Amino acid sequence: MEATVQDLHHTKETAHHEVHHELPFWRKYIFATDHKMIGLQYLFTGLIFLLFGFCLMMLMRWQLAYPGRPLPVIGGIIGDIFGKDDMPGGIMSSDFYNSLGAMHGTIMVFLGIVPLAFGAFGNFVVPLQIGAVDMAFPKVNAASYWALFLGGVTMFASFFLPGGAARAGWTSYSPLAEFDPTMGQTMWLIGMVFLITSSLLGAVNFITTIIQLRVKGLTWMRLPFFVWAQFVTGFLLLLAFPPLEAAGIMQLMDRVADTSFFLPDGLVVSNQLMNTKYSGGGSPLLWQHLFWFLGHPEVYVLILPGMGIVCEIIACNTRKPIWGYKPLVFSVLSVGVLSFVVWAHHMYMTGMGQKISIFFQTTTVLISVPSMIILTALIISLWGGSIRFNTPMCFALAFLPMFGIGGLTGLPLAFNAIDLYLHDTYYIIAHFHYVVVQGTIFALFAGIYYWYPKATGRIMNEFWGKVHFWGSFVCMNAIFIPMFLQGMSGVSRRWWDGGATYEFARPVINSNIHISHAAWALALFQIPFIINFFWSIRNGKKVSDNPWDATTLEWAAPSPPPHGNFTRPMEVFRGPYEYSVPGHPTDFTLQHEPDPPLKKI
Amino acid sequence: MDIPYTVSPRLDTGLWNAKLGIWLFLASEVMLFGALFSTYILLRVHAPESGVLMWPKGSDYLNIPIGTFNTAVLITSSITVILGWASLVMKNLTKFRWYMGATILCGLIFLGVKAYEYNEKFHHYGIFLKGGTVVTGHLVSEAEDHAMLIPDAKGDHHSEPKRFERSEIVRISCFGPKYSPFFAIYFTLTGLHAIHVIGGMIVNAYLWGPGTRMWATQPARFTNRVEVAGLFWHFVDLVWIFLFPVLYLL
Amino acid sequence: MSDTTDLTHFKKHVNVCVWIFVALLVFTVITVAVAQIDLGKTRNIALALFIATFKALLVAAYFMHLNAEKKTIFMILFVTFAFFAVLMFLTLGTLSDHIKL
Numbered sequence A: 001m002e003a004t005v006q007d008l009h010h011t012k013e014t015a016h017h018e019v020h021h022e023l024p025f026w027r028k029y030i031f032a033t034d035h036k037m038i039g040l041q042y043l044f045t046g047l048i049f050l051l052f053g054f055c056l057m058m059l060m061r062w063q064l065a066y067p068g069r070p071l072p073v074i075g076g077i078i079g080d081i082f083g084k085d086d087m088p089g090g091i092m093s094s095d096f097y098n099s100l101g102a103m104h105g106t107i108m109v110f111l112g113i114v115p116l117a118f119g120a121f122g123n124f125v126v127p128l129q130i131g132a133v134d135m136a137f138p139k140v141n142a143a144s145y146w147a148l149f150l151g152g153v154t155m156f157a158s159f160f161l162p163g164g165a166a167r168a169g170w171t172s173y174s175p176l177a178e179f180d181p182t183m184g185q186t187m188w189l190i191g192m193v194f195l196i197t198s199s200l201l202g203a204v205n206f207i208t209t210i211i212q213l214r215v216k217g218l219t220w221m222r223l224p225f226f227v228w229a230q231f232v233t234g235f236l237l238l239l240a241f242p243p244l245e246a247a248g249i250m251q252l253m254d255r256v257a258d259t260s261f262f263l264p265d266g267l268v269v270s271n272q273l274m275n276t277k278y279s280g281g282g283s284p285l286l287w288q289h290l291f292w293f294l295g296h297p298e299v300y301v302l303i304l305p306g307m308g309i310v311c312e313i314i315a316c317n318t319r320k321p322i323w324g325y326k327p328l329v330f331s332v333l334s335v336g337v338l339s340f341v342v343w344a345h346h347m348y349m350t351g352m353g354q355k356i357s358i359f360f361q362t363t364t365v366l367i368s369v370p371s372m373i374i375l376t377a378l379i380i381s382l383w384g385g386s387i388r389f390n391t392p393m394c395f396a397l398a399f400l401p402m403f404g405i406g407g408l409t410g411l412p413l414a415f416n417a418i419d420l421y422l423h424d425t426y427y428i429i430a431h432f433h434y435v436v437v438q439g440t441i442f443a444l445f446a447g448i449y450y451w452y453p454k455a456t457g458r459i460m461n462e463f464w465g466k467v468h469f470w471g472s473f474v475c476m477n478a479i480f481i482p483m484f485l486q487g488m489s490g491v492s493r494r495w496w497d498g499g500a501t502y503e504f505a506r507p508v509i510n511s512n513i514h515i516s517h518a519a520w521a522l523a524l525f526q527i528p529f530i531i532n533f534f535w536s537i538r539n540g541k542k543v544s545d546n547p548w549d550a551t552t553l554e555w556a557a558p559s560p561p562p563h564g565n566f567t568r569p570m571e572v573f574r575g576p577y578e579y580s581v582p583g584h585p586t587d588f589t590l591q592h593e594p595d596p597p598l599k600k601i
Numbered sequence B: 001m002d003i004p005y006t007v008s009p010r011l012d013t014g015l016w017n018a019k020l021g022i023w024l025f026l027a028s029e030v031m032l033f034g035a036l037f038s039t040y041i042l043l044r045v046h047a048p049e050s051g052v053l054m055w056p057k058g059s060d061y062l063n064i065p066i067g068t069f070n071t072a073v074l075i076t077s078s079i080t081v082i083l084g085w086a087s088l089v090m091k092n093l094t095k096f097r098w099y100m101g102a103t104i105l106c107g108l109i110f111l112g113v114k115a116y117e118y119n120e121k122f123h124h125y126g127i128f129l130k131g132g133t134v135v136t137g138h139l140v141s142e143a144e145d146h147a148m149l150i151p152d153a154k155g156d157h158h159s160e161p162k163r164f165e166r167s168e169i170v171r172i173s174c175f176g177p178k179y180s181p182f183f184a185i186y187f188t189l190t191g192l193h194a195i196h197v198i199g200g201m202i203v204n205a206y207l208w209g210p211g212t213r214m215w216a217t218q219p220a221r222f223t224n225r226v227e228v229a230g231l232f233w234h235f236v237d238l239v240w241i242f243l244f245p246v247l248y249l250l
Numbered sequence C: 001m002s003d004t005t006d007l008t009h010f011k012k013h014v015n016v017c018v019w020i021f022v023a024l025l026v027f028t029v030i031t032v033a034v035a036q037i038d039l040g041k042t043r044n045i046a047l048a049l050f051i052a053t054f055k056a057l058l059v060a061a062y063f064m065h066l067n068a069e070k071k072t073i074f075m076i077l078f079v080t081f082a083f084f085a086v087l088m089f090l091t092l093g094t095l096s097d098h099i100k101l
Helices: A002-020 A025-030 A035-065 A074-082 A094-129 A138-160 A183-212 A225-256 A284-318 A325-341 A354-380 A391-414 A416-422 A426-456 A462-488 A503-508 A511-539 B017-046 B064-089 B093-122 B181-208 B210-217 B219-249 C007-036 C041-063 C071-096
Strands: B125-129 B134-142 B146-151 B162-165 B169-174
Touching: A035 A094, A035 A138, A035 A426, A035 A511, A094 A138, A094 A183, A094 A225, A094 A284, A094 A426, A138 A183, A183 A225, A183 B017, A225 A284, A225 A325, A225 B017, A225 B181, A225 C071, A284 A325, A284 A354, A284 A391, A284 A426, A284 B017, A284 C071, A325 A354, A325 C071, A354 A391, A354 C071, A391 A416, A391 A426, A391 A462, A426 A462, A426 A511, A462 A503, A462 A511, B017 B181, B017 B219, B017 C071, B064 B093, B064 B219, B064 C007, B064 C041, B093 B181, B093 B210, B093 B219, B125 B146, B134 B169, B181 B210, B181 B219, B210 B219, B219 C007, B219 C041, C007 C041
Parallel strands: none
Antiparallel strands: B125 B134, B125 B169, B134 B146, B146 B162
């Protein structure tokens, strides 16, 4: 009884607090605790880093297309900004190329996609879709964003340190990562600690919010699939990141305290035996295991929110319920669980024995099943639908075959025997870029166009949206299809000259030029998107709270939603995709609306 | 509108938000320390059966009575934090402060002992010789052409300083992380654990001190905060319950 | 949740915790004592870990109140320990089962 009285007192006190307190600028916009503001902070930070990572890649593409040629105009400037040795005379040095490669991967994955897919979309949409007023832990939410920010600053700053940024790949394998003399490699490890902390805090928040703050009537099987996807993503981040954090600490110790966690005895570096400094006795394989234990669930972190976004948009723009909701839920849970037991398929070439190799090959093939079930359910959902081809739907539709290609090209790699030939080639690069670029990034674009009206009350321009879509679609395929062929011809990853010195690469070497041109064209097609995005904030067509006539709870809130999200406590009466229900007066019913009277026949 | 279930539990889960949150965080910590324990096992299994890289018995380098004492200190701090929380449930703030104070004191003792252990290690050296052996003891001096060491001796009698020429030395190292994989994982595991002890102590100190302001206006919420901090503290104790036998006794 | 509604039940729980504390100290002494006896490396390791696990379960069940919680936390912990086991044993597996050069 005591506790209840205290609760009431607490509630009254805080409610009073809520209504009358207008936050100062720095608490509303900078150290924001409102999930929508934090979601936008993640969005802008993520998009800026996505662009920066893209620029790094565009620099690399010059070197790959025209190895050894000075980069006109910008070449000298880059040398001035980053360091004289990086681009002497405008020609890219191999060390700088390696830095660009390592940081492109790191930034795109940890500072681009994860903050966007999980941080931005998750934060903005999940509380709204479950009818909550905010995340369970608003201050922890803010802390998670600022940890990301610090990690981003650290990674960015590493370019300007003596020696430049990390250059041992985004995978930072030992022993190379230990012996790279640049401060950048150490900063990479420190940056990773911040980024991992950010994700862990975010994961705790998301999981607690989804379990605890679903409104009345919103049972697990009435949740929008987007929320399920974010829920599983939260668990992947929560349980898979800490081993990498441990590994990062150990690699940091190897670099700074001269330990030998990952350094074997008898190691010779640059013709020098290392036993005068290091004890030896460690294992480079240990790093790989700990890295990929995260690395594999990480790729599902990259794709699952995207699948969630696409599902929402397909349901809304086909005007019918998603086919196979239960299989979708069980599949996303299975993918989550299985993703923890496949990691060594990134390590087939490390000499593991037959029994363990068979185990990982089997689990890897198995995990393709739930992934295919998800894709199939989404495709079948189109059948008999009344499809509206607006911009978000274009991106969502394109996601389906693109993810299909990405996933199917991954399947051969599950087999040790095939991986023997394709490991570390451009085939791998093409495979994972298909899934993340034409897959996830398309889903993210779809989500931006789709939820923009909720965040701003206005809609983005449809014409320029389609220009953005078609340009991106054509260019992305032009970039990555030739890469499959290059990989199958034997062109390896991380070659500074793209294979120019190898005879066997001769038939596919010219693709480098076409791919680079397509990459630069892709950049041009992002310009209408950027302009559209900012222009529409003030000048876009004003729309109602539910311009897409969608059914999920976020569309019941005002656009943009105020602090507290909903004008009254919500209650849910039905599933998330009640479109075109026979007998209903409209072709959609929001989840919180009580049953309408049936049409008299 | 307020965020629900900050103090009273949601009926179907039986949990209030922060309790679920802390358990999720602890799950991630299980994976963090789990990865380090896996590393320990891997490094140990990987180690040769003889030679300088042979995996030592914990008692070869670590002091068991001191480790046992520290284990008892942490276990004690766990019961005091429970008694502190229980005092709050029974509405006795003064008793809570006594017990939480005792918890913080135990934490300080634990860290003090660890600092003593670490310091002792940093002052003990080993000279690795070209023959594949190592001589351990107290380093007297190190110069460009030689090094002088008082070797460890059994019993009370003092050994004479011994001179080693650079030509016979492979490397010299104190018993720090770089001495051997055993020490690397010892310092990493206990160091990370100590950082968690410090973190827990900062939270406990806040709750003992300025945090008690909340007791006047929202006692149930404050009690829950103490419970959450207690759960973290128990986890820190739990990790040590495994660390102690693994590192010191095996 | 705070058992403020049933103080006698709560006081009993606290009493139990004090006895668990005593048990933990006793088991600590036992662990140290047993480690002095040489039963063979594997047996020593297994025994030390067994006692440590038992102590840990006592802390988790009583100090951390786990045996009073509903299934949510159990499911989270079960999944966590499953993946921890995966990390440890599969990694060891790749090292012990490797191609002979």
